[in-house]
Amino acid sequence: MERALYGPSGFYRHPDGPAAHFRTSVHATPLFATALLRLLTRVDKALGHPPTIDVVDVGAGRGELLAQLSQQAPAELGQRCVFTAVEVAARPTTLASHIQWRAHIPEFRGLLIANEWLDNVPLDIAIIDAPGSARYVLVDEAGTEHPGPAIGPEDAAWLSRWAPTDAARVELGTTRAKAWQDTISQLRAGVAVAIDYRASGAATLTGFSQGREVAPIPDGSCDITAHVHVESVAAAGIEAGALTSVELSQRAALMDLGITAARPRLDLAAREPLIYMRALAEAGQAAEILDPDGLGAFAWLIQTKELPAKTAASILPTPIPPNTAREQQSTRGRMPG
Ligand SMILES: C[S@@+](CC[C@H](N)C(=O)[O-])C[C@H]1O[C@@H](n2cnc3c(N)ncnc32)[C@H](O)[C@@H]1O
Missing domain, CATH: 3.40.50.12710 (Rossmann fold)
Structure with a gap:
């Protein structure tokens, strides 16, 4: 990666x-x-x-x-x-x-x-083969996965602190x-x-x-x-x-x-059409975020x-x-x- x-x-x-x-x-x-x-x-x-x-x-x-x-x-x-x-x-x-x-x-x-x-x-991604046994997932450039070596101590500490106990595959x-x-x-x-x-x-x-x-x-x-x-x-x-x-x-x-x-009030459209259009566009952008x-x-x-x-x-x-x-x-x- x-x-x-x-x-x-x-x-x-x-x-x-x-x-x-x-x-x-x-x-x-x-x-x-x-x-x-x-x-x-x-x-x-x-x-x-x-x-x-x-x-x-x-x-x-x-x-x-x-x-x-x-x-x-x-x-x-x-x-x-x-x-x-x-x-x-x-x-x-x-x-x-x-x-x-x-x-x-x-x-x-x-x-x-x-x-x-x-x-x-x-x-890294780990697969958990058995309780207490986690290995890294290796991947080649074609995207095929292979089982790798046992995870290192830092990842093991992260896994035991943060991963659910029944997880089979964990994004470390x-x-x-x-x-x-x-x-x-x-x-x-x-x-x-x-x-x-x-x-x-x-x-x-x-x-x-x-x-x-x-x-x-x-x-x-x-x-x-x-x-x-x-x-x-x-x-x-x-x-x-x-x-x-x-x-x-x-x-x-x-x-x-x-x-x-919030959409602008409709009565603005007749009085100030440009301001209304701008406010309407902004409301649409705000809705997206x-x-x-x-x-x-x-x-x-x-x-x-x-x-x-x-x-x-x-x-x-x-x-x-x-x-x-x-x-x-x-x-x-x-x-x-
Ligand atoms: C998903 S893009 C987000 C771009 C921007 N923040 C946005 O919201 O549009 C992630 C960016 O983080 C940069 N990046 C990732 N790791 C970095 C690192 N360690 N130091 C500096 N830039 C990094 C990538 O090159 C990429 O441009």
């Missing part, structure tokens, strides 16, 4: 970028950036409006989210922001020069966003937990948000190419993704010093940040460091009970493009 996605001719090194293959909330609408800008504004206030504030996007794709954030930010805030994209792929030539482009997460004070990053952190969350632990280790003060589809124990390894789901064959021709075990990622962040940890659905988070899919059967079902894991507990509580979106059992159980993954 590592080689297929990030090797010299890996999928994410291709020039076309994620937007050519699937649709994230960033591609769906600039309203997603609007919501994150509101979160950034709260973080800035909690940090006392510092002279500089970091805005880091990990797994930044082609830098689309940072470009939107920097465009939408009011001048006073925008001038204090240091925008940094962290990406394996090369910097796009068209990206505004004030957006920094790096291969590794820097130390940061401010807000870090990781939208659909952790699901692309390579992971060790690498994602470690990736988030390293992320939170770089947080000096502020907030880090991971937004992704939550694992529920089912097998989720999937391939994506040119807008369609395909077999996850690790030959560099397609994206390979698997749902994220959010609880173990949250625990790793806390081990790295996160003081507050909140987890909620994207729908709940975006609603708290002021995104609404709030959809409890789609992007709205994604999990937001929000962790903070070095913010007084009261301040952290006041700036974070409030978890609300899912409005339907369906929303709670939804494990919707990557969206076709």
Whole structure:
């Protein structure tokens, strides 16, 4: 998976970028950036409006989210922001020069966003032959699976802590937990948000190419993704010093940040047809990122460091009970493009 996605001719090194293959909330609408800008504004206030504030996007794709954030930010805030994209792929030539482009997460004070990053952190799969005996699954470039060696001690520890005891095949969350632990280790003060589809124990390894789901064959021709075990990622962040940890659905988070899919009043259509049309289009875009059967079902894991507990509580979106059992159980993954 590592080689297929990030090797010299890996999928994410291709020039076309994620937007050519699937649709994230960033591609769906600039309203997603609007919501994150509101979160950034709260973080800035909690940090006392510092002279500089970091805005880091990990797994930044082609830098689309940072470009939107920097465009939408009011001048006073925008001038204090240091925008940094962290990406394996090369910097796009068209990206505004004030957006920094790096291969590794820097130390940061401010807000870090990781939208659909952790699901692309390579992971191993284990098959459990008998109680206490787990082996890695090996796969060749034609996609055929073979039983491999016994799993190592770190994966064994993850398995015994997090996997259901009756599981026969497990997507091991060790690498994602470690990736988030390293992320939170770089947080000096502020907030880090991971937004992704939550694992529920089912097998989720999937391939994506040119807008369609395909077999996850690790030959560099397609994206390979698997749902994220959010609880173990949250625990790793806390081990790295996160003081507050909140987890909620994207729908709940975006609603708290002021995104609404309410349609404009019909009488506006006659008085201000252009404003009405724009508001109607925005309501449609908001509905897509709030959809409890789609992007709205994604999990937001929000962790903070070095913010007084009261301040952290006041700036974070409030978890609300899912409005339907369906929303709670939804494990919707990557969206076709
Ligand atoms: C699914 S795309 C998400 C793109 C973007 N965040 C969005 O929401 O549209 C995942 C991105 O994470 C990048 N990525 C994966 N692992 C990375 C790592 N360790 N460091 C930097 N970027 C990484 C990939 O190259 C890819 O562009």
